[in-house]
Amino acid sequence: MVRVVIQLDDYLVKLAADLPRRFEYARGLRRRFIFEELQGKVNSFMGGGRCATVFLPGLRATGKTTLLGQLYFYTHSLSSEVIYLPVDELKLLGFTLIEAVERYLEIFRPERPVLLLDEVQYDEKWPLTLKVLNDRKQFLIIATGSSALNLKESPDLARRAEHIHVHPLTFREYLYLSEGVLGKGSLKPLLDFDVELIERSMAESAPYLWKAEEYLRTGSLPFSFDRKEPEVYEAVFTLIERMIYRDLPQVKGFDSQTLEKTLKLLFLLANPKGERFSYERLSKILGMAKGTVISTINALIKAGILVEIPSIGGMTKKVKKGPKLKFLAPTLRAALLYKSGELEKGLSALLEDAVAFYLSKIGKLEYEPEKGGADFVLTVDGRKYVVEVGLGKDRVTQVRRSMERVSADGGIVIGEKFYANDDILSIPWRRFLVLI
DSSP states (O other): OOOOOOOHHHHHHHHHHHHHHHTHHHHTSOOOTTHHHHHHHHHHHHTTOOOEEEEEEEOTTSSHHHHHHHHHHHHHTTOSOEEEEEHHHHHHHTOOHHHHHHHHHHHHOOSSOEEEEEOGGGSTTHHHHHHHHHHTTOOEEEEEEEGGGGGGOOHHHHHHSEEOOBOOOOHHHHHHHHHOOOOOOOSHHHHTTOHHHHHHHHHHHGGGGGGHHHIIIIITSGGGTTSOHHHHHHHHHHHHHHIIIIIHHHHSOOOHHHHHHHHHHHHHHHSTTGGGOOHHHHHHHHTOOHHHHHHHHHHHHHTTSEEEEOBSSOHHHHHHSOOEEEESSHHHHHHHHHHTTOGGGOHHHHHHHHHHHHHHTTSEEEBOOSTTOOSEEEEETTEEEEEEEOSSOOOHHHHHHHHHHHTOSEEEEEESOOEEOSSEEEEEHHHHHTTO
16 A cells, blocks of 8 residues: 655645635635624734734534635635635644644745634644744734633633634524524613614514524524434534544543443433432432532533533532533534434423523523522623523513512513513513524
8 A cells, every 4th residue: 555645835735726615615605793803803914903813712513614714715805825724634644733834934925924723622732833823923813623622722822812702603693694684683672671672673583583493403503504404413413422522532531431421411411301410310320420420511511512500699509509501502402302302392491501602692690599599690791680581481470589589680581471661571582582
């Protein structure tokens, strides 16, 4: 068998020439809302602005590579001094990231290049490499990586780099990318109890509300658009397996047996009754030490699969009562429920995932651990809101009691009806989802 040795110089020249073809698929796709912010970074740099390093950490399948492809075309329309480097591909070919960047600079001789670096976590020395490149004050570096990427980031680099997380899709962004309708929205009218603006948004979005359940099941990750529903679940389940067996070992050195039980743990947590499981019960069901269960859940949080919502109150209460756990993207839970045959029972749980995702983007999110306590307590700009999520239930009395207990400024019910009084607002869940 003849071993083919690829020279780095030849690879880079071919890569640079081939990028328009490689990213041709991205030309016709609508851009994620985050693109505008990244476009601004490029414009500032091209206009003589400061050099910078921007990290784009995020869950797998949130469209990070497509974002870089679209940024490549946009930047190339302004200057030829742009290169995209797939770090996973470099590793496969036996090249390091620093070698590739140094040879690119030597071959093409750019003065102020834009470096688009994809999946940087595949290079073992990426934190040091990016720190060295950043300190040269010569580049705009935009680098993507898994959510676990932050864990190996050096303190020096963390201080130097800006972080812009690539989140799953909101319902509004899902509608924009799939249908070309609506645009960016805001939760500010909800927090301000601005009934007029909420009603205006409700009227604008009314024709699309029927897609809300579709969004909860399959729409929070952008690769679902051209697939049938069962295909989405199978693809997402494969994605979950990849995150467990590829990403988690980067977070913590779990053995193969622990990784197998991690998948079982996710099935338990995806069950609509999964939140009721204590660490002790999970330990018994899985045959894992309680400490291992806790460290596994922490790893799933750091890898971006789960979201941790702490209990409200002092440290003693928080230590005694564990966090509420939600899936970062509702589609992750939906795929697990589909595989276990329980998807039809999971709408409320999927909705709570989406609500937690929305609210955690704008403020500090906690929950009230007592029986009958609030689903969520949101603090934004010094104002505290009790938030209850419920399908077919009147939660106003419960909200009022929770408001008194936690000294909240307002209460929000996400359920079936729309009405508002001085300090409590109720909004139908589909109309809440379409606000942003």
